[in-house]
Amino acid sequence: SQQGEEDPQALSIQEGENATMNCSYKTSINNLQWYRQNSGRGLVHLILIRSNEREKHSGRLRVTLDTSKKSSSLLITASRAADTASYFCATDTTQGGSEKLVFGKGTKLTVNP
Amino acid sequence: DVKVTQSSRYLVKRTGEKVFLECVQDMDHENMFWYRQDPGLGLRLIYFSYDVKMKEKGDIPEGYSVSREKKERFSLILESASTNQTSMYLCASRPGGPIYEQYFGPGTRLTVT
Numbered sequence: 001s002q003q004g005e006e007d008p009q010a011l012s013i014q015e016g017e018n019a020t021m022n023c024s025y026k027t028s029i030n031n032l033q034w035y036r037q038n039s040g041r042g043l044v045h046l047i048l049i050r051s052n053e054r055e056k057h058s059g060r061l062r063v064t065l066d067t068s069k070k071s072s073s074l075l076i077t078a079s080r081a082a083d084t085a086s087y088f089c090a091t092d093t094t095q096g097g098s099e100k101l102v103f104g105k106g107t108k109l110t111v112n113p
Numbered sequence: 114d115v116k117v118t119q120s121s122r123y124l125v126k127r128t129g130e131k132v133f134l135e136c137v138q139d140m141d142h143e144n145m146f147w148y149r150q151d152p153g154l155g156l157r158l159i160y161f162s163y164d165v166k167m168k169e170k171g172d173i174p175e176g177y178s179v180s181r182e183k184k185e186r187f188s189l190i191l192e193s194a195s196t197n198q199t200s201m202y203l204c205a206s207r208p209g210g211p212i213y214e215q216y217f218g219p220g221t222r223l224t225v226t
Binding site for chain 2: 033035040041042043044045048088098100101102103104105106
């Protein structure tokens, strides 16, 4: 079952601009994670934010989490052409005693040189 | 670095064939996962395993089975391949316990004709 929903579905920006992607979810979470996927490849983990955290930074990435609104955002600052990829949020939940990641459908980011 | 490998990048099979997709991880991770990824649907969990010989159904297990005889290897089996199983298949692994990211393999693009 899909939990995370990214917005927008596609985003096209110029190199040097900032890119913001949003994720909304429905149930309580242990943590929320963001992944990146280059075309036709596997996913690469970018950042994890725990449910008791509100903001986290990693290099040019900034993630926020608002558990009251059940939403998260991923900001990529000073974007580069190499940031072109699909970005997925994934909510880590405990279901039936097992921890599972539930992925959204992704935001396709294009950074134009 | 964690490495998750999948036996094939591309695979073409005929309807009705039995198909084996192999996944191997080299970091002694307890948990392993199989997903399929389709345009517009995102990643959907097929099966996962939290220990050797243990398996649990994900969201879309119908038409699939799995095998985990050794900790490092998790196999996905399509008992009788059908055209609606044409998809990108992604394997992932993760350490046991809470608050960990998943490490993905490069994916296998399976076409069933």
